[in-house]
Amino acid sequence: MLRPHRVKQWVIPPGRSAAFVADMERTLDVYAEPRDPKRPVVGLDERPCALVGEGRDPLPMRPGADARQDCEYVRGGLCCAFLAFEPLRAWRRAWVRPQRRRLEFAEIVRELCDEVYPDAEVVRIVCDNLNTHTASAFYERYPAAEARRLADRVEFIYTPVHGSWLDVVECEFSAMVRQCLGRRRLGGIETLRREIEAWVAARNAAGATVRWQFTTADARIKLSRLYPSVTA
Numbered sequence: 001m002l003r004p005h006r007v008k009q010w011v012i013p014p015g016r017s018a019a020f021v022a023d024m025e026r027t028l029d030v031y032a033e034p035r036d037p038k039r040p041v042v043g044l045d046e047r048p049c050a051l052v053g054e055g056r057d058p059l060p061m062r063p064g065a066d067a068r069q070d071c072e073y074v075r076g077g078l079c080c081a082f083l084a085f086e087p088l089r090a091w092r093r094a095w096v097r098p099q100r101r102r103l104e105f106a107e108i109v110r111e112l113c114d115e116v117y118p119d120a121e122v123v124r125i126v127c128d129n130l131n132t133h134t135a136s137a138f139y140e141r142y143p144a145a146e147a148r149r150l151a152d153r154v155e156f157i158y159t160p161v162h163g164s165w166l167d168v169v170e171c172e173f174s175a176m177v178r179q180c181l182g183r184r185r186l187g188g189i190e191t192l193r194r195e196i197e198a199w200v201a202a203r204n205a206a207g208a209t210v211r212w213q214f215t216t217a218d219a220r221i222k223l224s225r226l227y228p229s230v231t232a
Helices: 017-032 101-117 136-141 144-151 168-179 189-206 216-222
Strands: 039-055 075-088 091-097 123-128 154-158
Touching: 017 123, 017 216, 039 101, 039 189, 075 101, 075 154, 075 168, 075 189, 091 101, 091 144, 091 168, 091 189, 101 123, 101 136, 101 144, 144 154, 154 189, 168 216
Parallel strands: 039 123, 123 154
Antiparallel strands: 039 075, 075 091
């Protein structure tokens, strides 16, 4: 069972500490709530993935000899892996797309609303402040009526600027890199998709999740330096 990364030192721009702690406390308070199927809390984010293929066919393992891989490789460009994660349900879903535009984000949110959580009143999505993570993405992808419907079904909970570590899905991305991607050579987008979906299925079947333990009360003690000094 994974736990969130240890908080590291980082720099908050001058004048932004109040905004940082406000968004941080809102996010942490949402994590502390019990699961409500009508208002699920889902972390959503994406990461670039490099497609790297073999320059020459590797030699398979055989009795008395290890598998061998040539140092030459073929660059296949970049694609993007999206990951949605609901820790209180021990559930996640992944998508692999050639790009990470607003259009892809809108399609994924629509799938979450209509296929994964059709009975939810509102889907609360925890995400960072990337410019694609807004309701405007719905209007770029769908007609106005459909875009408005999606906007009404979603509540965005933004992590602070320079505080993406507060998005619980980052813990799952860490597990994905260590357990699935690593330094493996995956040269095609379909191969990458197949490997990630197999990893997701195994994690869901095992009921793997994240036990988030960092609370607002902890933040006010351990990150007290980030809170502005209040003067009369």
